[in-house]
Amino acid sequence: MTTLLGGRRLPFVPSPQGGPASGRSTSRGRTARAATVAGPALTLAVLGWHHRWIGDDGLIYTRVVRQLLAGHGPVFNVGERVETSTGTLWVWLVTAATYVTRQDPATVAVLLGLALAVGGLALALLGTVELYGRPARVVPLGVLVLLPVRALWDYATSGLETGLAFAWLGASWWTLVRAARHPSPGRPFTVAAVLLGLAPLVRPDLALVAVVYAPVLWLTVRPGPRRTLKAAAAGLALPLAYEIFRAGYYGILVPLPAVTKEASWTLWDRGLVYLADFTGPYHLWLPLTVLAAAAALLVRRLAPRGHRMLLVAAAPVVAGTATAVFVVKVGGDFMHGRMLLPSLFLVLLPLFAVPWSRVTGCALAALATWALSCAFLWRPAYHGGDGTYHVYDEHAGYVANTGLDHPVTQQAHAARRFLFAREVRDARASGTRTLLIETRYDRTVLKLPLAPRVPAAFVGVEARLGHAGTVIPLADRAVDSLSLANPLGAHTPPVLFSKAGHEKPVNPAWLVADYTAPAAGDSAAVLAARRALRCGAIAELQDSVRAPLTPARFWRNLIGAPARTSLRVPADPVRAEGAFCGRGPG
Numbered sequence: 001m002t003t004l005l006g007g008r009r010l011p012f013v014p015s016p017q018g019g020p021a022s023g024r025s026t027s028r029g030r031t032a033r034a035a036t037v038a039g040p041a042l043t044l045a046v047l048g049w050h051h052r053w054i055g056d057d058g059l060i061y062t063r064v065v066r067q068l069l070a071g072h073g074p075v076f077n078v079g080e081r082v083e084t085s086t087g088t089l090w091v092w093l094v095t096a097a098t099y100v101t102r103q104d105p106a107t108v109a110v111l112l113g114l115a116l117a118v119g120g121l122a123l124a125l126l127g128t129v130e131l132y133g134r135p136a137r138v139v140p141l142g143v144l145v146l147l148p149v150r151a152l153w154d155y156a157t158s159g160l161e162t163g164l165a166f167a168w169l170g171a172s173w174w175t176l177v178r179a180a181r182h183p184s185p186g187r188p189f190t191v192a193a194v195l196l197g198l199a200p201l202v203r204p205d206l207a208l209v210a211v212v213y214a215p216v217l218w219l220t221v222r223p224g225p226r227r228t229l230k231a232a233a234a235g236l237a238l239p240l241a242y243e244i245f246r247a248g249y250y251g252i253l254v255p256l257p258a259v260t261k262e263a264s265w266t267l268w269d270r271g272l273v274y275l276a277d278f279t280g281p282y283h284l285w286l287p288l289t290v291l292a293a294a295a296a297l298l299v300r301r302l303a304p305r306g307h308r309m310l311l312v313a314a315a316p317v318v319a320g321t322a323t324a325v326f327v328v329k330v331g332g333d334f335m336h337g338r339m340l341l342p343s344l345f346l347v348l349l350p351l352f353a354v355p356w357s358r359v360t361g362c363a364l365a366a367l368a369t370w371a372l373s374c375a376f377l378w379r380p381a382y383h384g385g386d387g388t389y390h391v392y393d394e395h396a397g398y399v400a401n402t403g404l405d406h407p408v409t410q411q412a413h414a415a416r417r418f419l420f421a422r423e424v425r426d427a428r429a430s431g432t433r434t435l436l437i438e439t440r441y442d443r444t445v446l447k448l449p450l451a452p453r454v455p456a457a458f459v460g461v462e463a464r465l466g467h468a469g470t471v472i473p474l475a476d477r478a479v480d481s482l483s484l485a486n487p488l489g490a491h492t493p494p495v496l497f498s499k500a501g502h503e504k505p506v507n508p509a510w511l512v513a514d515y516t517a518p519a520a521g522d523s524a525a526v527l528a529a530r531r532a533l534r535c536g537a538i539a540e541l542q543d544s545v546r547a548p549l550t551p552a553r554f555w556r557n558l559i560g561a562p563a564r565t566s567l568r569v570p571a572d573p574v575r576a577e578g579a580f581c582g583r584g585p586g
Contacts, residue, residue: 029136033129036138036353041122043147048114048156052406054106055398057335058159059413059466060484061085062105063474065095070474074249076485077477079455081545083246083255084465084485087161088201106159106410113163117156120163123170124345127177128352131313135355141294142351144367145287146344148374151278151337154395157408158338161203165342168202169209171195173316173349176213180220180312189221190231197235201242204258205323209346212319220308247561248554251544254565260483260490261501267331270389270500274332275324277384277391278340287370291351294363298354313350320346334499335394336380390498414470419445420462421471428458428473435515437461437508438481446508451517459515461506481506487545488514488538492571509573529573535581537567 054062060076064085067075074091076084085091090109097112098105121143129138146152155162175192182188196217199210214235218228247253254263279285299310324343333339354360384391399405402412414421420438423445427434433450438461450459458476462468465485468478483489483504494503512522513529522530532538544557544564557564570576 036140037125040143041118045118047153051153052110052157054159055394056464056466059470063469065105068095082485083250086255090161090164104409107408109159110157110408113157116167117163120166120170123174125352127174130177132355137356138353139356139360139364141354142348148371155338183221190234193231193235208322209319216315248558251557252565253561256490257484262494265330270331271328273386273389278337281380282374290363290366297359316346316349336391410470424471435459448516491567491569525573528577532577538580
């Protein structure tokens, strides 16, 4: 049937495939789609660069990177096998990039994190455009809700694994949509399965996303049993291999911070405070309401394409909701917005870029008004929470602490005029073997001589683990008084605290008993700690991280990892002695 009438083309009839008008339309469509992808990605690059920084938690990663490059293995301290970071892949990526560039690992982490965040956003946009069949005119709708959130600008860098998480989210979404659009049980299906298998190595909580995506991927491709088994084996190979390494090398089944922060906790009240601290300053309910209305109409766009595309579109929303519920359940975090950014990213994914229509045009106008208000008027408070639980704008805090707009080097943090840093320099300059314990933030310190058995020449105990790891040399030992890198402290019961992740302060008696020789003035707590450290499961816990890593020790760590992971030791040394030593000799 001809589409011409009197030499003029009807405006509502598509151009014939292959005709000149079709070529121009296709070209314009590609340009519009490219602009829709490039515009938000470049915006994030500019905003992230303007807010570039690294904080204390990022410096925990950089010490491990330096230990790896020094040939000491993936440890925080020499002679103590502890996995101090939850972003396993991030450690190795920063190590590789630092090895190649020979630059400060802190700066490398900042730049690499930003590059991955921008790339992840671009892939996510490409995936959403693909979801709707690459329409000629596309509106950047959902991404307009993500970009004005200041927490995104901050954690596009920070030295943490957030940028890698965004890259994984974007890549996994793109591969899922591509698999649905072009179902094939061949190599693309296997590649998608391998990518999903990386989830727990990016961040343990992203395993929830993989659990949602994996069955959707299978349902869209419908491979046979043989191909399914091959893809499952390919996807699980690396995470299972690393889990065996983790259990044998570190002696537990999860990164130590997962034990310290008690991922099995249920703290809905604190988690809801954290959620409110994130959604409140940006009035996120406004844009989410607009998007929900637009989504109801966009379902009609996907419905003719079959239930498969509707299932794919629902997957990130379900996954984002699940991760948000998990974060709230375990009590949230103390960093404003950080742990909920992936959840927001996921929930918005199916609407990142949508086909143009009058409805989406009106939604775009409403969201643009909100975005301008969010970007220029609504700012999160430096100190949030509800008075009982505290949440902080960490970026603003470290800018103030360092006196720099962009603290992106280790030196910038090492130069902070904290009491602990000065005492470390003085103690090391004296040449004496010293245990230095900061008992209160920047107020008092305790100095004791180290026992001859301690392999390090200096041991410093501080609550800011990243800062301690920066000012204390690699050959010496930086001990965390809040148990992120302290195997014994991590296995003590938590005590609810106003700041999430700080619930396991180590009783100083354990530190004195662990690092000093017996003395006449030892308190009852120190005496009990000295004996408890030689008893039963506590002694085995210490050996699992400090004994030489022989094949026998690796095997013993491996088979004992489940029991060791669930082990809990009373924080009070006297109670621990009674529980693990009994009345017999230690």
